[in-house]
Amino acid sequence: MVRESGSLKKYALLTSASAAFLTPFMGSAVNLAIPSIGHDFQAGATVLSWVVSSFILATAALLLPFGRMADIVGRRKVFILGMAVFSASSFLCAAAWSIEALIALRFVQGIGGAMVFGTSIAILTSVYPPEERGRVLGISVASTYTGLSVGPVLGGVLNHQLGWASIFYFTGLLAAATFVFAAARLKGEWAEAKGERFDLRGAALYMIGLSAFLYGLSSIATSPWAKYVLVLGVAVLAAFVRQEWRERQPILDLKLFRGNIVFFFSNLAALINYCATFAVGFLLSIHLQVVMGFDSQTAGLIMLSQPVLMAALSPYAGRLSDRAEPRIVASAGMFLSAIGLLMLVFLSEETPVWRIVLALVFLGVGFAFFASPNTNAIMGSVEKKFYGVASSTLGTMRLIGQAVSIASASLIVNLYIGDARLGPAVAHLVERSIEVSFSVFAVTCFLGVFASYARGSVNNAAGDKTAAGKGR
Secondary structure, eight states: OOOOOHHHHHHHHHHHHHHHHHHHHHHHHHHHHHHHHHHHHTOOHHHHHHHHHHHHHHHHHHHHHHHHHHHHHOHHHHHHHHHHHHHHHHHHHHTOSSHHHHHHHHHHHHHHHHHHHTTHHHHHHHHSOHHHHHHHHHHHHHHHHHHHHHHHHHHHHHHHHHOTHHHHHHHHHHHHHHHHHHHHHOOSOOOTTTTOOOOHHHHHHHHHHHHHHHHHHHHTTTOTTHHHHHHHHHHHHHHHHHHHHHOSSOSSOTHHHHHOHHHHHHHHHHHHHHHHHTTHHHHHHHIIIIISOOOHHHHHHHHTHHHHHHHHHHHHHHHHHHHSOHHHHHHHHHHHHHHHHHHHTTOOTTOOHHHHHHHHHHHHHHHHHHHHHHHHHHHTTSOGGGHHHHHHHHHHHHHHHHHHHHHHHHHHHHHHHTTOOSSGGGHHHHHHHHHHHHHHHHHHHHHHHHHHHTTOOGGGHHHHHHHHHHHO
16 A cells, blocks of 8 residues: 555545536536426436436445445546546437437446445545544535535536536536546555455345335335335345345445444434435425425525535534544534424425525535534544445435435325426415425434434544454
């Protein structure tokens, strides 16, 4: 392993920050282009939903296996290959000849995304010492929310002026530049689990189980078969857990959860936080346009206050978690998010815009103070040879939380509105469904504060890491 120089640190940070920007930018920009894609391919809403879902499904199912593989064969190798796949598939998406081809290519893009996002945080953690880790993780998180902030604005311009394909071309060019930069500048390799065996059976069970679980969960309101697929997913995931307990060198060492309080509760807190907050944009977009009558451009500008604050404050929160206990900072952030969700419970047609913005300010500040300290706690609680697995586990918690959040919100809205078209005629039902949704999310987030605080002191995690390592 090479000695980490100042130049290597800088290059690793630039590479990780670029990777952190890509997916949220592309996701928010592509969401905006869905109507245009549907118009060009004459596709309905159900088929169009798979333009988004196929990417999430592939990324979630492969994130952990690629994270483990990176720990064995080298994080730099997997990252660079993933960026090449991501870039090439982005260009191919732009040239898609049918909606089916676009969905398939988005799945391939998700494979590249899993390789990139299962390793970028792990590389950053490998290069920087613990006393600097919070600061650089904060910068990486800020890049994520910069992508979320820029996506709707730049994506809207690209889609309107040049067509939806230009979004994929832009993303492909940025990914290609990151690939070239990483290949040329990111020297050295990090593979602390080199020589260990890759658990193929566990990887297969995990991919099948999680794919079935997420598909069943996201489709339960629209497909009569979804509940059976969901049950199948749970059964296969149970088989995966049994396999991992018996496997000497598993893709997910479950002893990390049993013997490491910080790792367990930090991941649980991340899962709860994403479950409670991810659907805010979806619900607020409906409320602002259907209930309050704003156009999409105005609604987007109102909602911009949340990601802008996330991007601005995440580096500061990361630095703060280097000096103070991450559980204190992250728990305070979770509490602020819960306050913001509670404020949104009382939305109505007469709610002034400044109150909505204030709730989004609480959510933006809260998530900024939760995300990077929580990531710092997770990566600081495991041995170096588990960095890829730890990074991938956190990413999986994020994706599962996002899927649960959207599925929950969609289910509640569907219970009140059914198949009715969104419009002024059902505004009162929309208002009621959003009230119930935010009530559920606020309670969930308040419970998450306790999970966040229960993780204990990261300064005491060294003992936990040693115990987890010996447990193998």
